[in-house]
Amino acid sequence: MSSLAKEIIEKLNKEEDAQVLAEVLDFYEYLKQKKNKGFKKKWQYIDEDEPTKEETKSYQQYKQTKEEFIPLENIMKELNLDE
Numbered sequence: 354m355s356s357l358a359k360e361i362i363e364k365l366n367k368e369e370d371a372q373v374l375a376e377v378l379d380f381y382e383y384l385k386q387k388k389n390k391g392f393k394k395k396w397q398y399i400d401e402d403e404p405t406k407e408e409t410k411s412y413q414q415y416k417q418t419k420e421e422f423i424p425l426e427n428i429m430k431e432l433n434l435d436e
Contacts, residue, residue, distance in 0.1 A: 368374055404412070429435045 365374065365377060426435070
C-alpha cells in the first residue's frame, strides 16, 4: 500500500465527524464514476480487426487437438506428493 493511501486511511480512521466522512465517500464515488466513463470512452473507439490467416490456422489447430488431460491426483502420485 502506498504511503499516501496509508496516510489517508489513518486520517479518515481518526475522523469523528460523520458529515466529513460522508463527503469523502461522495467525492470518492464521483471520482470512480468519472474514471469509469473515461475507460468506457476509450473502449468505444477501439476497432476489432479480423484475424490473420496465421491466427485462424492456430485456432483451428487448437480446436482439433485431442489432448488428454491428466488428473491432478496422478501427477501428485508421480511426484510422491500424495502422502
